[in-house]
Amino acid sequence: MSDWSAKNPYMTTITENFILNGKGSSKETRHVVFALEDSGLDYKVGDALGVIPENPPHIVDELIEVQGWNPNHIVTTHNGDRELRVALKKDFEVHLANKKFVASLAQKIVSSGIDISMSFVNRQRTVITSGSSGSAQLLLPSVPSDDPASKIEAINSTTETIENYLWTRDYIDIMREFNVKYSPEEFLDLADRLKPRLYSIASSHDAHPGFVELTVGIVRFEYNNRPRGGLCTQFLADEIGTTGEPIGIFMSPTKSFILPENKDIDIIMVGPGTGIAPFRAFMEQRVHDGGGGRNWLFFGDQSEKTEYYYKDTIESWLDEGHLYQFTTAWSRDQVEKIYVQHRMKEHGKELWNWIDNGAYFYVCGDKSRMAKDVHRALIEIAMEHGGMNETDATDFIEKTMMREQKRYLRDVY
Ligand SMILES: Cc1cc2nc3c(=O)[nH]c(=O)nc-3n(C[C@H](O)[C@H](O)[C@H](O)COP(=O)(O)OP(=O)(O)OC[C@H]3O[C@@H](n4cnc5c(N)ncnc54)[C@H](O)[C@@H]3O)c2cc1C
Ligand SMILES: NC(=O)c1ccc[n+]([C@@H]2O[C@H](COP(=O)([O-])OP(=O)(O)OC[C@H]3O[C@@H](n4cnc5c(N)ncnc54)[C@H](OP(=O)(O)O)[C@@H]3O)[C@@H](O)[C@H]2O)c1
CATH class of the missing domain: 2.40.30.10 (Translation factors)
Incomplete structure (x- = not known):
């Protein structure tokens, strides 16, 4: 060790x-x-x-420039005494602003006597963002045009307005927007430690x-x-x-997201997107260890042409019989969305047979949507193919399989 x-x-x-x-x-x-x-x-x-x-050097440099700081100034951090530039790069999260900083603005503009004739935008703005899961339209708060204090008050009025405001701004944007200056010590006191x-x-x-x-x-x-x-x-x-x-x-290390000790037990793995990561590892281990357990992998992402990660490896597992079944859900290769849980339900009868015979069931990837939908699909499969009512099916999936038998395991984020 x-x-x-x-x-x-x-x-x-x-x-x-x-x-x-x-x-x-x-x-x-x-x-x-x-x-x-x-x-x-x-x-x-x-x-x-x-x-x-570490934080990108261009953000660190711009932050130093906007605030007029001396990059060689020595600051005390949780990692000891450092040059400011090193602390900004290695010790704190400076790429996205936090709520504490936004909350500090009101006090800051009062103590700095900020010129209230600064121009502000007085309209509801719609910002289009494109992330991994598509585009989102965000409404930013409408704020008074000529009063920084009212603007800050409007931003800080609810958790939602703060989050919307922060979604499209970093420290540099906010410092420029309100023309505020912080000492290095004041700023580091507000910034989050780098995790x-x-x-x-x-x-x-x-x-x-x-x-x-x-x-x-x-x-x-x-x-x-x-x-x-x-x-x-x-x-x-x-x-x-x-x-x-x-x-x-x-x-x-994990204590719970583990392969069954008995190598003859079947496993079902559901890992769309980056959720495939641990299942590449599981498959490599099962191939290395031998054993009679069958492996069934559900994978999906936007398009087969561009997101079929580890294609050659997966095909060789299939050719060599290591992967018993490979079920794909390419969400954007047709008009309607097809997700892993839809495929699970299509294969519900066989999936239920595996579970009924003691198979382990694993899920990895998006916690907020996918894992919840997969969980629901499992309950529905237990109802449809296991002949249970909703209460019994939920009990079986959540209590028996998950908590007692520990064979429904999740690695979601
Ligand atoms: C146990 C575990 C396992 C994980 N395994 C994996 C894995 O195998 N592969 C993997 O890729 N990740 C995995 N993750 C997630 C990973 O830890 C990080 O959270 C992820 O890589 C993002 O980190 P980051 O530092 O790049 O983003 P951060 O700096 O943390 O930023 C992400 C932030 O950006 C914000 N954001 C996103 N899009 C926008 C937008 N359009 N506008 C404004 N803000 C936006 C989000 O709200 C989020 O708060 C795992 C997490 C856990 C807990
Ligand atoms: N906590 C964090 O800091 C953090 C950071 C990065 C990523 N994440 C999460 O990790 C996830 C993994 O990202 P990724 O790029 O690997 O994959 P992803 O965005 O989850 O996409 C993988 C596949 O899942 C589909 N999908 C969307 N909604 C679904 C649902 N409700 N049920 C089942 N499938 C669904 C997507 O389809 P469509 O896109 O076509 O709808 C796509 O085909 C992200 O969704 C994100 O939520 C978290």
Whole structure:
């Protein structure tokens, strides 16, 4: 066992980092490989990897410029005394603004005596954003045109108005908008500490000794003509690449999202999008370990042409009989949306037979929509093919399978 942790990460390098999507895709999903070298780090399938990102240098530099700070000024942080530029890059999240900062604006404009003749926009703005799951229209609050205090009050009026406001602005936007100046210490007191990001491991250590591999959906969006995005995913895609620069990692082991000990037990895996990550690892492990259990994988994403991640590997598992069934849901290859839960229901009778015979059921990927719909589909399958009423079906899925037998397992985020 090694002592690497979030507080004491192993500094390693990325050996492979490439886009899995085909040309013309609206998504950017990457396969990223980290070397474990002499770290002593080990993992089992189902575990997650912690990655320590850094803020993009262009945001750090712009922040320093907008505030007129001295980048070499020494500040005290939770990681010790540092130059301000290093603290902004490594210790705090400065790529997106937080609520605490917005709440501080009212006090700040009073104490700074901000010129209230500044021009403000007085209309409801609709901002179109495009994220991985399509476009969203967001209504920003209508605010008085010539009074910063009223504008800040309107922004801070409800959780929704604050969230809408923050959705399209970072610290630099807000500082420019209100022409506010903070001392480095004041700002760092408000900013969130930088947090590591977790990723479901997409490899079996037995199949890739000395390496750990991830499937990462890059978060990118744009507003006010400036490209923005997720801290860690952009760091992996744009900053670190395969530059050989060191990057901090640590293992986050799971106790529950594990393969059945008995290798003869069947497993059903539902992992659309990046949810495929742990199931690539599960499959590699099941192939390595042998055993008579059958493997059924449900996968889906926008289009077969551009999102069929790990196609060659999946086809070879099918050819060699390791993958008993591969059921796909390409959501945008036809007019109506087809999702994994629709495919589950189409195959409801067979799926129920597997579950009835003791199969493990795994789900990985989007927590807010997909996992809930898959859960509902399971209950409906138990009703339709298991002859249960809704209460019994819900009880069976949530109590018996999930809590007592621990064979309905989720890794959702
Ligand atoms: C156990 C676990 C396993 C995970 N496994 C994986 C995995 O295998 N693969 C994977 O890709 N991810 C995985 N994740 C998610 C991952 O940890 C990160 O949350 C994800 O990569 C985003 O991190 P980030 O730093 O790039 O984005 P952040 O900097 O954290 O930013 C994301 C934020 O951007 C906001 N945002 C998104 N779109 C817009 C927009 N259009 N306008 C304004 N704001 C927007 C979102 O609201 C969100 O708050 C996992 C999470 C957990 C907890
Ligand atoms: N917590 C975080 O910080 C964080 C960060 C990044 C991502 N995420 C989540 O992780 C998810 C994974 O992103 P991803 O790009 O890998 O995949 P994704 O956006 O979940 O998309 C994968 C597939 O799932 C489909 N889908 C959409 N809604 C669904 C539903 N209700 N039920 C079943 N399938 C559904 C999508 O179809 P359509 O797109 O055609 O509708 C697509 O075909 C994101 O959805 C996001 O919510 C979370």
